Amino acid sequence: MGFDKENKMWLSGNEAIALGAWEAGVRVASGYPGTPSTEVMGNLSRYEGVYTEWAPNEKVGLEVAIGASFAGARALATMKHVGLNVAADPLFTAAYTGVRGGLVVLNADDPQMHSSQNEQDNRNYAYAAKLPLMEPSDPAEAKEMMATAYRLSEELDTPVMMRITTRIAHVKGVVEKGTKLELPEPSLEKAPAKMVMLPGNARVRRVAVEKRMQAARELAETLPENRIEPGSGKRGFITSGVPYNYVKEAFPDAPVLKLGMVWPLPEQMIRDFAANLDELIVVEELDPFIETHLKAMGIACRGKDLIPNQGELNSFIVRKAIEPDSIGELFEPIELPMRPPNMCAGCPHRGLFFGLSKIKDVFISGDIGCYTLGFLPPLSAMDACVCMGASITMAHGLSKAMGKEGEGKVVAVLGDSTFMHSGITGLLNLVYNNSYATVIILDNRTTAMTGHQDNPASGHNIRGEAAPALNLEMLCQAVGVKRVTVVNPHDVEATRKVLKEEIAVAEPSVIISRAPCVLLPEEVKRKKPVYSTNLDNCTGCTQCVQMGCPAISWTPLTPEEAVARGYREKQKGVAQITEVQCNGCGQCASVCKFDAITRKEAK
Amino acid sequence: MKQSGNILFSGVGGQGILLASELTAHAQLAAGYDCKKSEVHGMAQRGGSVEAHLRYGQKVYSPLIEPGSADILVAFEILEAVRYLPYLHKDSAVVVNTQKILPPAVALGKAKYPENILDELKSRQINVVAIDAFAVAESVGELRTANVAMVGAMSNFLAVDPNVFIEVIDTTVKEQFREVNKKAFSAGRAAVYA
Numbered sequence: 119m120g121f122d123k124e125n126k127m128w129l130s131g132n133e134a135i136a137l138g139a140w141e142a143g144v145r146v147a148s149g150y151p152g153t154p155s156t157e158v159m160g161n162l163s164r165y166e167g168v169y170t171e172w173a174p175n176e177k178v179g180l181e182v183a184i185g186a187s188f189a190g191a192r193a194l195a196t197m198k199h200v201g202l203n204v205a206a207d208p209l210f211t212a213a214y215t216g217v218r219g220g221l222v223v224l225n226a227d228d229p230q231m232h233s234s235q236n237e238q239d240n241r242n243y244a245y246a247a248k249l250p251l252m253e254p255s256d257p258a259e260a261k262e263m264m265a266t267a268y269r270l271s272e273e274l275d276t277p278v279m280m281r282i283t284t285r286i287a288h289v290k291g292v293v294e295k296g297t298k299l300e301l302p303e304p305s306l307e308k309a310p311a312k313m314v315m316l317p318g319n320a321r322v323r324r325v326a327v328e329k330r331m332q333a334a335r336e337l338a339e340t341l342p343e344n345r346i347e348p349g350s351g352k353r354g355f356i357t358s359g360v361p362y363n364y365v366k367e368a369f370p371d372a373p374v375l376k377l378g379m380v381w382p383l384p385e386q387m388i389r390d391f392a393a394n395l396d397e398l399i400v401v402e403e404l405d406p407f408i409e410t411h412l413k414a415m416g417i418a419c420r421g422k423d424l425i426p427n428q429g430e431l432n433s434f435i436v437r438k439a440i441e442p443d444s445i446g447e448l449f450e451p452i453e454l455p456m457r458p459p460n461m462c463a464g465c466p467h468r469g470l471f472f473g474l475s476k477i478k479d480v481f482i483s484g485d486i487g488c489y490t491l492g493f494l495p496p497l498s499a500m501d502a503c504v505c506m507g508a509s510i511t512m513a514h515g516l517s518k519a520m521g522k523e524g525e526g527k528v529v530a531v532l533g534d535s536t537f538m539h540s541g542i543t544g545l546l547n548l549v550y551n552n553s554y555a556t557v558i559i560l561d562n563r564t565t566a567m568t569g570h571q572d573n574p575a576s577g578h579n580i581r582g583e584a585a586p587a588l589n590l591e592m593l594c595q596a597v598g599v600k601r602v603t604v605v606n607p608h609d610v611e612a613t614r615k616v617l618k619e620e621i622a623v624a625e626p627s628v629i630i631s632r633a634p635c636v637l638l639p640e641e642v643k644r645k646k647p648v649y650s651t652n653l654d655n656c657t658g659c660t661q662c663v664q665m666g667c668p669a670i671s672w673t674p675l676t677p678e679e680a681v682a683r684g685y686r687e688k689q690k691g692v693a694q695i696t697e698v699q700c701n702g703c704g705q706c707a708s709v710c711k712f713d714a715i716t717r718k719e720a721k
Numbered sequence: 722m723k724q725s726g727n728i729l730f731s732g733v734g735g736q737g738i739l740l741a742s743e744l745t746a747h748a749q750l751a752a753g754y755d756c757k758k759s760e761v762h763g764m765a766q767r768g769g770s771v772e773a774h775l776r777y778g779q780k781v782y783s784p785l786i787e788p789g790s791a792d793i794l795v796a797f798e799i800l801e802a803v804r805y806l807p808y809l810h811k812d813s814a815v816v817v818n819t820q821k822i823l824p825p826a827v828a829l830g831k832a833k834y835p836e837n838i839l840d841e842l843k844s845r846q847i848n849v850v851a852i853d854a855f856a857v858a859e860s861v862g863e864l865r866t867a868n869v870a871m872v873g874a875m876s877n878f879l880a881v882d883p884n885v886f887i888e889v890i891d892t893t894v895k896e897q898f899r900e901v902n903k904k905a906f907s908a909g910r911a912a913v914y915a
Contacts, residue, residue: 120751120753121747121750121751121753128746128747128750128756130760232761256757256782256784284761285759285784285785288759288760288761289757289758289759289760289784290743290746290756290757290758290759290760291756291757291758291781291784292750292755292756360784362782363782363783363784364782364783366782366783367782367783367787432783432785432787433782433783433785433787434787434788434789434790446789447789448788448789448807449789449806449807449809449845450806450807451804451806451807452803452804452806452838452841454800454803454804454835454838455800455824455826455827455832455833455834455835456824456826457733457768457769457770457800457801457804457824457825458769458825459734459768459769460768460769460825462768494825495825495829496829663828663829663830666825666829668768668825668828670828671823671827671828672828672829672830673830674830691830
């Protein structure tokens with residue numbers, strides 16, 4: 119009984135990976151926040167003896183890690199799945215250079231798109247870039263596999279991908295503590311044939327890549343992370359990652375080949391396992407990655423003809439896919455009002471989007487962050503969203519397609535962190551190629567969506583120490599934007615006026631909408647006023663309700679109820695502020711023309 | 722009382738669900754079980770529906786509760802109890818806070834908050850224990866302990882000794898909040914049979 123605190127910890131996958139990285143002697147780690155990967159770097163930054171940083175984007179982060187590896191230090195780059203698209207350029211060539219110090223690319227996929235714009239299976243990157251890929255099944259394994267990943271990286275002279283998913287990253291489990299590895303000091307050593315990838319050298323390394331993958335293939339046959347769990351019956355499963363757990367729950371007695379290294383595959387081990395079975399089923403989330411390669415080897419198996427290739431799995435889905443008759447009756451869901459996420463009460467973005475929502479016929483090219491929620495009603499102020507930084511470049515493309523017709527009608531909206539991630543080059547292009555789109559940078563002084571990570575404009579580094587803060591105005595001017603205006607989005611009227619003026623202008627223009635995220639710790643602590651409704655004055659005009667603030671609710675009234683409460687018969691209802699939810703931004707008060715919202719001083 | 726089980730926590734972002742599930746997990750660990758817990762971070766936290774899955778037993782593989790297999794549902798809001806009906810079975814216990822938080826469509830007057838919606842659970846013979854967690858929290862003098870009061874109410878349905886929860890609060894909660902949280906736990910536990 120009891121929990122052995124001496125030797126065990128209760129950790130999330132991301133906490134466990136941070137511990138694993140630290141125990142493996144990682145010296146330099148760089149990453150860009152992205153759900154579900156973010157907490158790896160946040161946690162690692164609390165350990166002594168490892169340098170951590172938030173990079174402006176994933177490409178920068180991976181390149182920093184490659185540099186550290188070239189100095190002989192063990193290095194880590196962290197990112198979410200779409201972040202690896204950004205970092206794909208260095209990834210594919212780092213596969214040629216190999217490493218000095220071990221290099222692990224921690225990649226977090228998000229099946230089900232809990233907090234992502236797409237659902238991609240990044241195991242495909244390991245195949246395409248010719249890299250070994252490890253895939254743990256729970257937090258405990260994730261920690262242990264970090265040690266294996268670094269060992270393999272150095273033994274095989276290659277970056278190693280570690281692929282996790284949301285149900286590793288944000289799952290808590292029991293993890294065993296280990297000891298920190300002591301490694302030699304870094305050094306500068308030149309090895310141009312290996313590190314300078316011009317064609318002559320790269321052609322030589324191209325051969326080395328194939329040799330290394332052959333060595334990895336052989337090593338995979340005996341790697342303890344690839345294991346056969348014997349069972350009864352003639353139906354067996356090949357699985358990896360989180361789906362392994364679902365197989366174990368759904369078919370506890372079946373033989374299982376559990377793959378910890380998913381690329382390259384241990385072909386002989388798979389053949390031996392399959393030889394004793396009548397039926398082989400591959401259970402994997404998203405793409406038929408293992409299945410496709412098994413079929414290419416000529417091994418008969420089933421997979422995606424049974425198991426869904428979309429969304430995340432669970433033991434129910436796996437059982438139902440394979441033995442549909444074993445499923446009992448479930449209670450049917452009851453239709454209820456949905457509860458989608460919403461911008462917080464007091465969010466500065468609301469004032470900006472409220473202004474935008476009042477401008478007719480403008481196409482709002484959006485981006486990735488909390489402010490993507492500006493898409494939702496009642497604001498409904500976003501018309502496109504594709505990937506980080508694309509707001510600006512798409513707006514430019516829209517304006518070029520529309521020509522004169524589109525003047526005064528094209529706007530890009532993106533956050534401060536997103537702008538620094540991949541908006542700057544787009545803005546440069548917009549100026550260089552003479553666009554008229556208006557770019558709005560929502561500067562809330564943090565990377566809010568992923569949980570308030572510092573960034574190059576926030577004035578602090580990952581450890582909270584003072585750091586140089588980028589001056590966004592000067593940057594935009596340096597890129598060549600002549601019209602740069604800063605607004606306070608809580609001042610709804612002034613913001614609306616600037617929006618109208620700047621959008622109308624047929625030249626590049628940047629509006630910086632600047633107010634701190636209301637959830638930043640210093641903002642939470644700050645004494646703020648509270649707004650309350652003076653119901654006698656409410657005319658039911660719905661201006662405040664149209665802001666979509668969660669602290670404001672609308673009570674519909676029938677004509678009889680309206681009259682009974684002393685309103686005009688045709689008044690459709692009243693708006694009311696829930697004071698405990700109010701964060702005191704005052705945006706609603708500034709749009710109320712009837713003096714129905716009053717300010718009370720600090721709580 | 723089962724030697725393994727599934728506890729589902731549901732509510733609205735910001736209600737303290739993660740802490741409640743964390744406290745429960747620590748108690749199960751202290752009682753000698755293996756545990757896995759699944760949470761959702763990121764976009765869903767912004768005032769949307771949130772859930773946490775906690776599974777315990779001798780050895781737990783999957784971090785997710787299957788539909789039809791939640792033994793206990795701890796719902797911090799009425800709609801968020803009924804929303805998870807497909808996760809329940811006929812012997813499930815539902816501990817629900819009687820608070821109502823209006824979903825956006827209701828707040829905008831575009832939809833109605835359904836009346837007496839808990840009857841949907843009761844009519845299916847599910848054991849529903851409704852408690853006013855805010856009243857319990859108020860009675861101990863700290864509204865922010867409503868989530869711990871919910872854990873207290875839920876603890877009636879577990880084999881774990883309530884003292885284990887008290888010890889967990891002692892070791893995991895900041896000193897200045899310990900006493901009030903212990904009171905909230907005990908008051909929540911008592912509220913079920915009150």
